[in-house]
Amino acid sequence: MTVSTTASSLARKDVANHFHPYTNLRAIEQDAPLIIVEGDGIEVIDDAGKRYIEGMAGLWCASLGFSEKRLAEAARRQMEVLPYYHSFSGKAHNVVAELSEKLISLAPTPALRDGRVIFANSGSEANDTAFKLVRYYHNAIGKPQKKKVIARVKGYHGVTVATASLSGIPMMHQHFDLPIDGVLRVGCPHPYQFAQDGEAPEQFATRLAEELEALILKEGPDTIGGFIAEPIQGAGGVIVPPPTYFEKIQPILKKYDILFIADEVITGFGRTGNLFGSQTFKLEPDLLTTAKMITSAYVPLSALYVSGKIYQACADASASLGVFGHGYTYSGHPLGCAVALETLKIYEERQIVEHVRAMTPVFQQGLQAFAGHPLIGDVRGVGLIGAVELAEDRTARKPFDPKRGVGAYLVRRAQEHGLILRVMGGDIIAFSPPLIITEAQITEMMTRFARALDDTASWLKGV
Ligand SMILES: Cc1ncc(COP(=O)(O)O)c(C=O)c1O
Structure with missing residues (x-):
């Protein structure tokens, strides 16, 4: 292994031992982080x-x-009082209850305020859960064929098998044998790269909406369960959709009973000048994922909003199956919840x-x-x-x-x-x-x- 002679001893130690995420692994051996x-x-x-x-x-x-010292203090307090507990099989803890109530009170739409939040530890896990809920929900309501999920070119939704498949970035698929079956792709709403010469932004939006509807009709509306989109595509290149894009997309999803997953992992909690990107872009999602700024990133935590309609169907199905068979050891970890509560408090106070x-x-x-x-x-x-x-x-x-x-x-x-x-x-x-x-x-x-x-x-x- 060769490293730059100017690399610090810490950097040398790092490249000798650390398998870096999202990095050219050979280049970093030379350059050091x-x-x-x-x-x-x-x-x-x-x-x-x-x-x-x-x-x-x-x-x-x-x-x-x-x-931010207040977040460090909130974490320290929680570690001393209750460092860990879970919410499986009839248990919960005070901080996850408090954070759930707070998040529901902040939800951007009536359908989500009427729903629930389910916790995980990363944006990937929250989107993975949303992907699974598209399946669970449609089985629960007796539409087992309605499972395919439509995602967009240059979308970024995470790195699990399902969410990397949803992501529309080729290097996330290459050598991983992805995407999996059941993920469909539509175009990216990036006028600068994809609008035709002379095509106005609104016309470009119309073309993308027509493309979406044509795909749904070609595949069969009864086979399409969900559509996932970031309000602004971040990792794809900070892509701001043209005016009227979501206005034209959403009625098509409603027309064919397709669940809308808003991936707000980047836009959730203030980035766009509203608490949620869904407010900025007037979205009415059935599922909405958040992570990152929910704790100012000080502790891993993600939260998926689930509309009342989906929750009720899942609750009925779990009652007949005996259990809702999903959850992480660290779902709603007390440390993440305590830091999230303090973060949200600071957002309000400041x-x-x-x-x-x-x-x-x-x-x-x-x-x-x-x-x-x-x-x-x-x-x-x-x-x-x-x-x-x-x-x-x-x-x-x-x-x-x-x-x-x-x-x-x-x-x-x-x-x-x-x-x-x-x-x-x-x-x-x-x-x-x-x-x-x-x-x-x-x-x-x-x-x-x-x-x-x-x-x-x-x-x-x-x-
Ligand atoms: C929009 C979006 N969704 C999902 C993810 C995945 O989140 P994580 O890296 O926490 O798994 C990211 C990460 O940047 C993201 O930007």
């Missing part, structure tokens, strides 16, 4: 003491930054959603200021999530050859300048900072990004 040892507000600090603005809040998740709305123009205008740059083809975002998409020829919407690694170079330069960002497939640079970011910090983030962009332009010119 950036080792982060501390957090401070919206910044993280590496093992050499260098500070970085975390422009992605980690993985779209550390909403309250990296040093008016985090209002803060996101106040910061939105600063952030979005900051990104839009790069719109005329010769390397940038598209700039987009909602609330405190956004992206710039690089282009070799912006008028022709022509991307760089992926082999050139232009986006990867840009994020490396940003890191040199003290800003952590992430490059998505197709040289898209994503921004999703902690929700507590201030106006001055947004300005500083954009300044550092501008420096990295200048470096990239010089590099491309061979200067």
Whole structure:
């Protein structure tokens, strides 16, 4: 094994022992990872003491930054009082009861407020549970044929066998022998990449809705049980759907009795300027998954909202089977629940959603200021999530050859300048900072990004 001579001893230890997720495993053996040892507000600090603005809040998740003492205190208290208990077979604990009540009171629609929440530990597990409930529900109501789930190109829903299958990103399928049967795919609502020349965004939305209906009719509506969508596709490249997209999709789902799963793992709890993306995009899902910012990512926890209609059918079926045969050892873990309750309390006390709305123009205008740059083809975002998409020829919407690694170079330069960002497939640079970011910090983030962009332009010119 070879590692860079400048890598720290911690980095060397890491590459000798650690099988990294979502990483080029050979490249990291050479380069060694950036080792982060501390957090401070919206910044993280590496093992050499260098500070970085975390422009992605980690993985779209550390909403309250990296040093919120109240969450540490809530975790400590819970560890001392009741470090573990479960909710299987007639048991529960006070914190899971309290959090369930709180989440239901915050649910974005009457159908979900009339429902229940079921807990897991990650976005993948929550979506996996939703996938299983599509099956369980349709068996329970006597429609055992209605099982296929429609998902979208560039969707990201997790890494379990079912949720990686739902995800529409090729590297998640290659060598894993995925997707599994029963997952169908429709197009991605990304006007910049997929709208035809001269096609207005609304016409593009109509075309996608027609494509969805045509697929349902081709497969047979009685065979389609669910449709899964993120309000904004995050890992696919921060894709904001064109106006009227969801307005046109939802009536088709209703017409054919297809359950709508809203994957709010990224958008849940404030990212788009409302507590839920479902409010921003006027969605009426039957199932809604949340994770990440539910605990500001301090402890793993996810929650799946299940509408009253689905819950009641599952309850009847479990009564006849004797038990509802699903649940994790750590479903509704007291530590996750206690930290979630404290996180939600802080969101209310500090008016985090209002803060996101106040910061939105600063952030979005900051990104839009790069719109005329010769390397940038598209700039987009909602609330405190956004992206710039690089282009070799912006008028022709022509991307760089992926082999050139232009986006990867840009994020490396940003890191040199003290800003952590992430490059998505197709040289898209994503921004999703902690929700507590201030106006001055947004300005500083954009300044550092501008420096990295200048470096990239010089590099491309061979200067
Ligand atoms: C929209 C969406 N769904 C699901 C997931 C999977 O969540 P996890 O990584 O917690 O399993 C992610 C992760 O980024 C996500 O962005």
